[in-house]
Amino acid sequence: MSHVVFKGAERIAAGSSLDVALAALRLAGDPSGALVLIFDPEGRQVDFDLSGGPADLTVRLEPAEEAPPRGRGRPKLGVTPREVTLLPRHWDWLASQPGGASVALRKLVEAARRQSEGPDRIRRSREAAYRFANVMAGDREGFEAAMRALFAGDDAAFEARITAWPADIAAQLRTFAAEAFGADDTSV
Known part of the structure; x- marks a missing residue:
């Protein structure tokens, strides 16, 4: 995109x-x-x-070319220090895991990231389409119905509402909404 x-x-x-x-x-x-x-x-x-x-x-x-990271952590690996606040029982559990707290936290974050990847991509696509449509087509006939269809994942109803809109606006909106409807065309 x-x-x-x-x-x-x-x-x-x-x-x-x-x-x-x-x-x-x-x-x-x-x-x-x-x-x-x-x-x-x-x-x-x-x-x-x-x-x-x-x-x-x-x-x-x-x-601009990015300056190499500086400071604490493992700069060669791109590690930056952050603060994590957990309850004592959380720290106890993390300490008992193979590899220690850092390895366990990385595994948990990666698993959660993989699990939410699809829903996050759909949500971002819907939000991008809504932001664009709100500016470019917020006063057009069928806007509210098109946005309801977008967030409901109803591709046919969405398409029916935007076909009367100017071609370039509708095409760009389709591009922003592509992943919300499972399409792969995000080339524009």
Whole structure:
């Protein structure tokens, strides 16, 4: 999933934050007065500082190289120190586990992460679709019914409600909602 820029109901560009910021910059002098909106991969509307020219945008938005982690922990492994608050009985149980508390906690977290991966992905997809739809289609006919269908997982009802919406809005909404309905098309 990538950033996307809309001019009114028309999708202008999709790509990295730099790509869409450059596209929005090109639209800045457009005399039509159409609203230009940028959305991140989670469906949130974002604002970029478009001041200056393309070179200024490139400096601000190109990913910087990350500095190596510093501090306590095992920096070569990417370990960062955190605080965990548990009851004494929890610490007793963790201490009795093979490998100690750290190994037991890592195993528990990984198991919980694997177990909730599918539901979390569906929830994130629904939330992204809702955020985008709220901005781009919140005043359109069938919005409430479409959102009820989205959160109910009713693909047919969702599709029926958004077909009358502008094509680019409906297409982007389908992309955000793809995982909520079990589709694999998240390429846009």
